[in-house]
Amino acid sequence: MSQLPPLLWLQAFESAARTLSFTAAGNELAVTQAAISQRVRLLEERLGQKLFVRHARSLTLTPVGQAWLPSINDAFSRISEGTTEVFGATSGQPVTLRATPILQQSWLAPRLAALYQHCPHISIRLVSAIWPDDYGAEGADIEIRYGRGEWSGVEMHSLGDEQLLPVCSPTLAATLTTPADLRGHTLLHAVGFGVGWSGWLQAAGVGHLETQCRSITCDNQVMTLALASQGAGVALIHRRLLEQRNDLVTPFPSISVPSDEQFWLVRPSRRQVDDEAALVWVWLAKDTDAT
Template sequence: MSLPPILWMQAFEAAARTLSFTQAGRELGVTQSAVSQRIRLLEDRLGQALFVRHPRSLSLTPAGQAWLPSIQEAFTRIAEGTAEVFGPHPDAPVTLRATPAVQAGWLATELTHFHRRHCDVTVRLVSAVWPGDFSAEGVDMEIRYGQGDWPDMEAVLLNEEVMLPVCAPGVARQLHKPEDLAGHTLLHAAGFALGWPSWLSLAGVEGLEARCASFICDTQVATLALAARGAGVALTHRRLFEGRDDLVAPFALSMPTDEAFWLVRPRARAPRPACDALWAWLRDVGELD
């Protein structure tokens, strides 16, 4: 069976969702009788009734109930696909997604500088802990942590990354060499390929974590907040530590990592000028670091 005309399916979806031909007509900008006629034509094409017409109301038949989710899913996918390829309205805000730790660190500084130069561009900043679907929130670009191997994505490396211990100045005064970490609390951020055992091994004190207390958080923003309050020593990325005046690095040793921060956007989407402006700004900032 060939697909019915999309206008008929739009009429069905609106009427099935509102259970009102009148309300469906208002949504679609047509009369109640036009909606009713399209539904009749659709039912004739399908060979089954989709609605039960009561004196003052509507209800869906079993066939209508079974078909509605498929129609709604199809319209949602069409809308998402359109946004993926063509993006939102040209005047819509540029939506940038990043983790809370990135937002609270260098990104806040760079967005401030960007806004001063491009005050005509509205930026919408949304939070993400893990990489997500670009269609879910209308996201234009994202700062992700990883190896840059995401399919169908354009990814720009925001400089090579290293990890280093950081803590409050008062705690740092007690730490002169890596062995001094014994007896202190090590703040761990879950979800990263490299952590304290790797840094301690590089520092020549492998296994020292067994002589330390531990505090495990699910984000680096939490470990940095605890470290700033003297609760322990956090192992963090250089980029998240830069620009903070409440944390210091007690040791010069930093640990390279094959994961880093990347500026990411879908390859298939045609970017708007405002998106290109923010993309170029963040890309150039990364290359200068």
């Protein structure tokens, strides 16, 4: 037992490892960035190993940090589960919901607004996930993930089949009558999706146009859609995310390409689900057929 580092140090490591930011970890734990940095440094001194590589504006885990993190996550998860089993779910705690920013803006926001009208007592804490590695069962009651559903240790509910189609500003759309009119325009690419512009162009019968178009590649879909709304090019959007957008139109509404990836509601399979988290889950899943 004497080898166990202080819990505050372990919390600082877990939060910093999950967010890859001492500042974000400090915000999460309600302490300063300097406090997180000091706790991690003391932990590293206790262990005799570096857990992070400090870059100018970011952090990465060292190999030993990556190897140790699953054990820390599992330990905190077991403490949480044991506490719930013995003492029951803590009332008054918000339901933590994690999703990408674009999904929060375009799909989640109207559904949460409607939920609050029906159930004003619900308390929700939204957490943004930017990269696939941001997701994980720890720390979130419900997640909305995008992929093929190949995750272990979680319960999943598909939000339905997904299709992608082009969108742009109304002014640009007025110049596009057929897919061939995309020649010479800028295609806005978002990395990380199984289906992209190559797939859509092939489905539209103009696969050869990709080399005849300019391109801008972004690491997130928020930026491609922002550029598209400003007339900077044409982006691909999931049909599900188009329903709340009034700044984008689709020039070819009848041409879309199916994706083998989907949006999923995800929650830890081992965690006891409290009433409020169950209510949010059911609310988000209820109109799956309609979307």
